[in-house]
Amino acid sequence: MDFSLSEDQQMLQQAAREFAQNELVDRAVVADRDEVFVADSVRMCAEMGFLGMAVPEAHGGSELGALGSSLVLIELNKACASTGTTISVHNSLACESIARFGNDEQQARYLPRLASGEMLGAYALSEAGSGSDAGSLVCKATQDGEDWILDGTKLWISHGSVCDLVVVFARTDADARTRGITAFVIESAWDGYKSGKQELKMGLRGSPTVELHLDGVRVPAANVLGEVNKGFGIAMSLLDGGRIGIASQGIGIAEACLEASIKYAGEREQFGKPLAAFGAIQEKIAEMATRVDAAKLLTWRAAWLKDAGEPHGREASMAKLEASRAANYGAKEAVQIHGGAGYTRDFPVERYFRDARVTEIYEGTTEIQKLVIARSYLRA
Ligand SMILES: Cc1cc2nc3c(=O)[nH]c(=O)nc-3n(C[C@H](O)[C@H](O)[C@H](O)COP(=O)(O)OP(=O)(O)OC[C@H]3O[C@@H](n4cnc5c(N)ncnc54)[C@H](O)[C@@H]3O)c2cc1C
Numbered sequence: 001m002d003f004s005l006s007e008d009q010q011m012l013q014q015a016a017r018e019f020a021q022n023e024l025v026d027r028a029v030v031a032d033r034d035e036v037f038v039a040d041s042v043r044m045c046a047e048m049g050f051l052g053m054a055v056p057e058a059h060g061g062s063e064l065g066a067l068g069s070s071l072v073l074i075e076l077n078k079a080c081a082s083t084g085t086t087i088s089v090h091n092s093l094a095c096e097s098i099a100r101f102g103n104d105e106q107q108a109r110y111l112p113r114l115a116s117g118e119m120l121g122a123y124a125l126s127e128a129g130s131g132s133d134a135g136s137l138v139c140k141a142t143q144d145g146e147d148w149i150l151d152g153t154k155l156w157i158s159h160g161s162v163c164d165l166v167v168v169f170a171r172t173d174a175d176a177r178t179r180g181i182t183a184f185v186i187e188s189a190w191d192g193y194k195s196g197k198q199e200l201k202m203g204l205r206g207s208p209t210v211e212l213h214l215d216g217v218r219v220p221a222a223n224v225l226g227e228v229n230k231g232f233g234i235a236m237s238l239l240d241g242g243r244i245g246i247a248s249q250g251i252g253i254a255e256a257c258l259e260a261s262i263k264y265a266g267e268r269e270q271f272g273k274p275l276a277a278f279g280a281i282q283e284k285i286a287e288m289a290t291r292v293d294a295a296k297l298l299t300w301r302a303a304w305l306k307d308a309g310e311p312h313g314r315e316a317s318m319a320k321l322e323a324s325r326a327a328n329y330g331a332k333e334a335v336q337i338h339g340g341a342g343y344t345r346d347f348p349v350e351r352y353f354r355d356a357r358v359t360e361i362y363e364g365t366t367e368i369q370k371l372v373i374a375r376s377y378l379r380a
Contacts, residue, residue: 009071012064016072019048020079028080031206032351037162038206041083045076046117050087054095054241059111061095066241066303070248077252078259081355082206084252088245089158090114093238094121097167098185101226101234106185110165119164123242124154124212125235131156132368134169135178135232139214141170148172148219150184153196154212156362161195161210164188168214169231176229183231185223192217203354240313241306242363243320247299250323250359251292257330257352258288261337264347268339275337284333291330295323314376321369324359331356 005013024041031038045051053069055061064072069091077084095114098106113119130137139152150170160166166186173180186193196211226234262285265276275281299319305312331353335342342349360366 005071009068012068013071013075015048016050016075017078019044020075024076024079024083028082028206028351029348031080031082032203033345035200035205037159037208038080038083038086039162041080041206042086042120043117045083045087049115050076051090051117051120052095052115053087054091054099055111055115056099059099059107059115061099061111061115066244066306067300070244070299070303073245073248074252074255077249078256079252080206081249081253081352082204084249085204085207086120086159088242088249089123090121092242092245093123094163094165094167096241097123097183097225097234097238100237101183102185105222106225110185114165120159120162122157122160122163122166123238124157124160124166124168126154126156128153128155132365134235135181137169137171137181139168139170141172141182141184141219143172144218146221148182148184148221148224150186150192150214150217150219152214154214156199157195157210157212158207160188160212161198161208166193166212167225169235170214172229172231178232180229181231181235182228183225183234184219185225186214186217186219190217190219202357203351204358239363240316243316243369244299244302244306244312246359246363247295247302247316247319247323250320250325250327250356251295251299253327253352253356253359254288254292254295254323254330257327257334257349257356258285258292260347260349260352261285261288261330261334264338264341281337284337288326288330288333291322291326295319295326298322314373317364317369317372320359320364321366321373324356324366327352327356327359 027041049062052061053064057063127137141148141150168184172182192215194213196213199209268275302312302315302319334349
């Protein structure tokens with residue numbers, strides 16, 4: 001067993017770290033304060049090749065695999081979780097859906113543009129009545145000659161207001177529940193596509209989360225992804241990879257909390273000593289650091305399995321469960337270590353606290369991760 005990263009992986013990690021710290025940190029503060037999309041950060045990520053991490057080199061991507069992508073996502077999220085979410089959804093849900101389930105023509109048509117950043121990709125599964133129970137979705141696709149007509153409203157769609165392409169899941173058989181759902185690739189420029197209300201969120205304020213209205217969107221048969229009525233399996237299988245991305249986000253936030261706390265505990269003095277000298281503070285640092293490492297080991301195991309072509313659903317859920325807990329624990333303790341200062345916007349830990357919260361909610365809540373893990377053992 002070898003726990004070391006290769007020289008190439010270390011170089012990738014270092015390049016992502018320098019880029020994120022130099023370019024994303026200050027922009028994250030502004031995007032959060034003004035609640036504006038992190039457009040410049042995403043454009044610069046494209047220049048770094050980070051929009052093509054899930055795209056094969058043959059289609060212009062950087063083809064980093066799950067482990068390479070995790071290394072990059074940790075660094076991006078450490079600096080700006082809104083950018084991290086955008087890059088994770090674009091790669092692990094939008095690009096990967098076409099790279100894995102698209103036919104040759106779909107891959108040639110979309111992957112180079114997604115990899116270069118000419119197109120930003122989104123993923124639309126959730127609806128008002130179907131969140132955790134995604135298989136009960138009602139957004140409808142009706143066949144009209146060679147085409148399909150999509151009608152319905154999706155909810156919670158990350159960057160749905162600024163994207164160019166969306167992988168949409170719609171019902172093609174009203175009586176078949178999860179066996180009656182099909183995946184479609186649609187372009188936001190098409191007639192009938194309209195982004196609606198933007199959620200006013202606690203965190204991730206640089207990543208717009210919107211309602212998406214599909215009002216008679218005409219989709220050619222050439223844009224059906226995979227087979228008709230086989231979309232639910234695609235959605236679930238993509239989420240296995242997506243969860244490695246969100247686990248990486250949790251690690252990034254938890255690491256940022258740890259580093260900020262170490263710095264502050266070394267600088268701030270009370271009772272004539274730095275905070276770092278107090279046992280209660282040391283205990284928090286030890287817990288935070290241990291949870292970061294536990295999350296990393298679980299996440300990189302899941303990524304390693306995925307890259308090896310092995311089943312990784314249970315492991316991805318374990319990674320997301322633990323990393324999102326590490327992020328929330330780390331954020332809570334980081335605010336505590338900063339005292340009153342941690343409750344203000346003068347320090348980034350206040351934002352980390354708000355950004356961390358969603359990692360236990362999206363791409364499957366904590367409760368759903370436990371359900372997936374338990375079922376994999378109990379076959380219940
Ligand atoms: C910022 C943000 C961005 C998002 N981006 C996207 C996106 O790009 N695309 C997309 O499709 N979706 C997106 N989502 C949606 C997200 O995936 C859902 O919010 C999530 O799956 C939970 O669904 P829900 O909100 O309907 O909660 P519900 O499913 O209503 O759950 C409410 C509570 O009940 C619990 N619960 C539900 N069922 C069970 C059960 N069987 N056992 C135990 N507990 C249960 C849940 O764990 C949760 O605690 C996003 C959400 C947010 C907040």
